Amino acid sequence: MPIICAKNICFRYAAKPVLEEVSFALEAAQIVAMIGPNGSGKTTLLKMLNATLFPNSGQVLIEGQDTRHWPRQAIARTVAIVPQESPAIFPFFAEEIVLMGRFPYLRSLAFEDKKDYRIVQDVMARTDSLSFAHRRFNELSAGERQRVLIARALAQEPKILLLDESTVFLDLKHQAQFLSLLRELSREQHLTVVFVTHDLNLAAQNADQLLLLYNGKKYAIGTPADILTAQNIKEVYDVDVGIDQNPHNGSPRVTLMT
Amino acid sequence: MIQINALLLLLFVLLGIIALGLGAIHIAPAGVVRAIADAFSGKGSASEEELILFSVRLPRILFAGIVGASLSVSGVVFQALLRNPLADPYVLGISGGSALGAIIGIVLGAGSFYLGVPFLAFCGALVTVFLVFIVAGGSRGLMLDNSLLLAGVVVNSFFSAAILFALSIVNSMELHSISFWLMGDLSGAALKETAGAALCLFIGFGILYAQARKLNLMVQGEETAMQLGVNVRATKYALLIVTSLMTSVAVSLAGIIGFVGIMVPHMMRLVFGSDHRLLLPAAALFGASFLVVADTLARILLAPAELPVGVITALCGAPYFIFLMRKKVQG
Numbered sequence: 001m002p003i004i005c006a007k008n009i010c011f012r013y014a015a016k017p018v019l020e021e022v023s024f025a026l027e028a029a030q031i032v033a034m035i036g037p038n039g040s041g042k043t044t045l046l047k048m049l050n051a052t053l054f055p056n057s058g059q060v061l062i063e064g065q066d067t068r069h070w071p072r073q074a075i076a077r078t079v080a081i082v083p084q085e086s087p088a089i090f091p092f093f094a095e096e097i098v099l100m101g102r103f104p105y106l107r108s109l110a111f112e113d114k115k116d117y118r119i120v121q122d123v124m125a126r127t128d129s130l131s132f133a134h135r136r137f138n139e140l141s142a143g144e145r146q147r148v149l150i151a152r153a154l155a156q157e158p159k160i161l162l163l164d165e166s167t168v169f170l171d172l173k174h175q176a177q178f179l180s181l182l183r184e185l186s187r188e189q190h191l192t193v194v195f196v197t198h199d200l201n202l203a204a205q206n207a208d209q210l211l212l213l214y215n216g217k218k219y220a221i222g223t224p225a226d227i228l229t230a231q232n233i234k235e236v237y238d239v240d241v242g243i244d245q246n247p248h249n250g251s252p253r254v255t256l257m258t
Numbered sequence: 259m260i261q262i263n264a265l266l267l268l269l270f271v272l273l274g275i276i277a278l279g280l281g282a283i284h285i286a287p288a289g290v291v292r293a294i295a296d297a298f299s300g301k302g303s304a305s306e307e308e309l310i311l312f313s314v315r316l317p318r319i320l321f322a323g324i325v326g327a328s329l330s331v332s333g334v335v336f337q338a339l340l341r342n343p344l345a346d347p348y349v350l351g352i353s354g355g356s357a358l359g360a361i362i363g364i365v366l367g368a369g370s371f372y373l374g375v376p377f378l379a380f381c382g383a384l385v386t387v388f389l390v391f392i393v394a395g396g397s398r399g400l401m402l403d404n405s406l407l408l409a410g411v412v413v414n415s416f417f418s419a420a421i422l423f424a425l426s427i428v429n430s431m432e433l434h435s436i437s438f439w440l441m442g443d444l445s446g447a448a449l450k451e452t453a454g455a456a457l458c459l460f461i462g463f464g465i466l467y468a469q470a471r472k473l474n475l476m477v478q479g480e481e482t483a484m485q486l487g488v489n490v491r492a493t494k495y496a497l498l499i500v501t502s503l504m505t506s507v508a509v510s511l512a513g514i515i516g517f518v519g520i521m522v523p524h525m526m527r528l529v530f531g532s533d534h535r536l537l538l539p540a541a542a543l544f545g546a547s548f549l550v551v552a553d554t555l556a557r558i559l560l561a562p563a564e565l566p567v568g569v570i571t572a573l574c575g576a577p578y579f580i581f582l583m584r585k586k587v588q589g
Contacts, residue, residue, distance in 0.1 A: 052484045076487030083482065089341050090477050090532040100475055104487035109468060111535075156486070 001064050003028040003160060003192050004049060009058035011044060018044045019055070020216045026209070028159070029190040031182060033203035035227075036213035037237055042196045045213065046162050049194060050079045062160070076104035080158035082149050082166040088138030094148045095133040098124055101155025123154040126181055128174060142169040150178065154185075161185075163195035167202065179206050204228055204251045212236060228252040262530065266543035270323065273547050277554040278315050282561060283307065321447035322553040322567070323546035324455045325512045326522075328504040330545025331463060333519025334526075334537055335501045338473045339494060342406060343527075344582060346519030347383075347505040350410045353516070354417030355386030356502075356509040357439050361424045363510075364433055373454070379510035383502040386413065391498070434513065442515030442568030444553045455507050462504045463542060469497060470534040477532065515549070515568045517575020522548055524582060 002025035011019040019041045026032055034042050047053035048060050051067035060067045062078060070078075080101070101123075102116040124130045129147040132140060137148060146169045153161060161182075167175050183206070185191040197203050203210055203224065210227040212219040214236045220227050233241050233254065240257040275294075279285040285293070285307060293311055333346040347353045359382020360375050368374030393409045421439050437443065466473075472493050475483040484490045508515070522545040523537070530536050549567070552574075556565040 047481075050485050052481050072484070072489050073487040076485060079485075081485050086482060087341065087479055089343065090338075090527060092474070092477075092532050096474070096531075096533060097478075100478065100486055103471065103475060106471070 002026055003063055004194070005059075005061040005064075006045075006048075007059045007061065009045075009048060009055035009060060011041075011048070011053070011055050018216050019048075021058075022213075022216075022218045023058075024211060024218060024221050026192060026194070028192050029186050030208045031186055031193045031206060032195070032209045032211060033207035034194060034196045034211045034213065035198070035200060035203055036219070040213040041216040042213055043164060046081065046164055046194070046196055049160070050081045050162055051075050073104045076156060078158060079160045079162065080153035080156040081162040082146075082153045082164065084164050084166070084168075085142075086137075086145065086149055088145075091136045091138060093134055094129060094137050094140065094144075095120065095124070097137050097148050098129075098133075098151045098155050101152040104156060119157070120151075120155055123151040124148075126154065127151040128177060143171055143174060146170055147174065147178075158191070160192045160194065163193065165196055165198070167197070167199075182206070200228060200233075200254045201246075204253065205246065205249060224252050228254060262536065263539045263543060266540055266547070270543055270547045270550070273550050274319050274323070277319055277550050278311055280554055280558050281310070281315065283310055285311070317449050317452055318444055318447040318553070319550055321452045321455070321512070322444050322549045324452065324459050325444065325508045325515065326518055326545040326547070326549025326552075327542040328455070328459050328462070328508040328545075329515060329518040330522040330541040330548070331459075331466060331538060332501040332505045332508075334523045334534070334541045335466060335473065335497050336519070337523055338477050338534065339497060340406065341477060341479070343524060344407060344520060344579065346517070346523075347501075347509075348514065348516035348519060349407065349414075349579075350386070350390050351413030351417055352383050352386045352390070352502065352505055353509050353514045354414050354421070356380070356383035356506040357514050358382050358417050358420050358424070359385075359506070360510040361421060361433065361439065365424065365428050376454075376507050376510040379506035380503055383506040383509070384499070386417075387498050387502050389413070437566050438513045440514060440568075441566035441572070442513035443566040444512050444549075444556075445564060446511070451511050455511055458504060458507045459542075462500045463538070465500050466497065467535075467538055469493060470538055473497075473534040473538075474532070513566070513568065516572050517579060518545060518549060518552075518571055520582070521571075521575055521578050524578075 004026040006022055006024050009019055009022050022045065034045065036042055044053065048055055051070055054068055062070065062075065067075065098120045099112055099116065102112055102119065106112065124133055127147040127150050129144065129151050132144055137145060140148065146166060150166060167178060170178060182193050186193055207224060209221060210224055211221045212227050212232065219236055220232065228243060230241055230243050233239065242255045242257055244253050246253040275287050275290050279287055279290045290311065293308055297308065297312065329347060336345040336347065336350065337343050356379045360379035363369065363375040363378030368378055390409065418440060422436065425433065425436050472488050475486050475488050480490050523541050526537055526540045526544055530540055552570040553567045556567040556570050559565060
């Protein structure tokens with residue numbers, strides 16, 4: 001059974017259609033990149049996958065069950081999202097932000113126990129954010145905040161991790177660290193990853209599957225080699241590109257012709 | 259966490275003891291403690307001094323504490339839900355709506371029913387809360403901070419006008435003076451009402467405290483709270499109803515006391531951070547202490563004349579508000 005299944009989903013903001021008849025199925029433990037031009041519906045689709053938004057018609061099935069019927073806390077144990085940015089109006093410590101990822105596991109009046117703190121320690125170590133655990137979230141740099149938000153999502157121990165351009169603020173070292181962490185989690189814990197990006201080469205190198213959206217419709221889904229063709233990119237992005245092979249790993253490499 | 263709140267409770271008790279001794283008849287703190295010990299051991303002498311301590315000042319201090327705690331806790335919750343450190347029941351006009359409800363209740367004769375007036379005050383508060391949230395929220399996220407505050411200013415001046423209008427067309431003996439409804443006043447403390455307000459505070463606080471962790475998540479944004487497993491809509495409505503109730507009980511008994519709900523939460527956040535599991539009790543305890551001090555000043559500054567306590571809180575609150583606003587603008 002596919003872990004995520006979208007069936008004919010349509011969605012509109014006011015009268016403007018954002019998603020039209022989008023259908024696809026994703027198997028567990030895959031890394032999937034969602035690509036497409038601005039306004040193609042990527043972020044909206046991501047919100048449907050974590051059930052903060054529901055389609056006007058059609059269904060999103062997570063583990064075979066319609067997102068409309070998932071209890072809030074249960075879906076938070078299954079799907080986690082790393083947002084682009086998080087408002088920091090009131091001062092919280094980085095560690096407190098990560099601990100919030102344990103909310104779906106706690107009963108309503110309980111305090112976090114040793115296990116929760118151990119998980120928080122672990123995910124903060126994995127995202128290289130332990131060194132600022134006791135600093136205020138709003139005093140951190142954009143990249144550090146991003147790592148804290150990634151840690152929070154991992155603290156939810158999700159089966160599906162959604163990323164909304166979560167690598168843009170990371171420096172090269174942390175980008176590499178994060179991408180290899182994703183591969184490790186998908187290999188060892190069967191984590192399914194869906195990430196939105198504008199960086200086609202990043203997508204080509206790191207994803208098993210690409211989902212290409214165009215004007216709110218699914219344009220194509222498939223392996224990087226299938227999707228990243230000069231013709232597809234010309235049609236969807238309206239730019240001319242050259243495609244060759246990355247000499248290091250054989251994935252397609254996109255070069256803008258300017 | 260428990261230690262901090264124990265300290266704040268101790269602060270409240272100490273300030274209470276000092277405040278008990280201050281007034282037209284001055285009693286040193288040691289004398290107050292002795293009188294309390296006597297009263298507990300049954301050796302009460304029913305002297306004039308003890309009468310003043312236990313029948314006049316003690317109910318008023320407890321009343322001030324309960325009102326201060328209710329307003330501060332409401333402030334914390336409104337700030338979290340609107341994600342704006344400048345929100346509080348007074349600035350948003352919720353106190354005003356509640357006062358207008360209470361006045362309408364008194365004029366219509368609801369005073370003859372038990373809790374009739376607080377109930378209408380509650381309705382007034384609730385209507386205002388939902389108005390504020392409709393204006394502030396809309397379907398897509400939250401309105402800009404400044405427009406929210408502007409809306410509050412407009413709502414407030416509308417309610418002030420309505421209150422003045424109501425007071426000038428009716429001549430009911432039951433109505434408090436204009437200054438009571440516009441500036442707040444704790445001199446009307448009666449034991450029966452104080453007990454009712456205390457009950458509301460404790461029940462309301464219990465409900466809010468059970469949601470403390472959800473509040474932490476709500477502060478991160480509604481979408482984030484939702485994706486972390488909070489049932490955002492239900493939580494929001496429950497919190498709004500409870501805080502409206504606490505605000506309206508305070509307003510119907512003590513009038514409009516401004517700025518407590520901004521100053522106290524802000525100071526507590528500055529010292530203890532934003533975890534609502536600590537912040538809520540800390541704000542309640544410190545808010546209680548704060549209003550006891552303010553009310554004691556109102557009693558003794560111009561003795562034998564008394565100021566409305568709202569004058570004191572506004573005199574220190576308005577500058578504090580401007581300071582906060584400037585700090586916010588500067589980032």
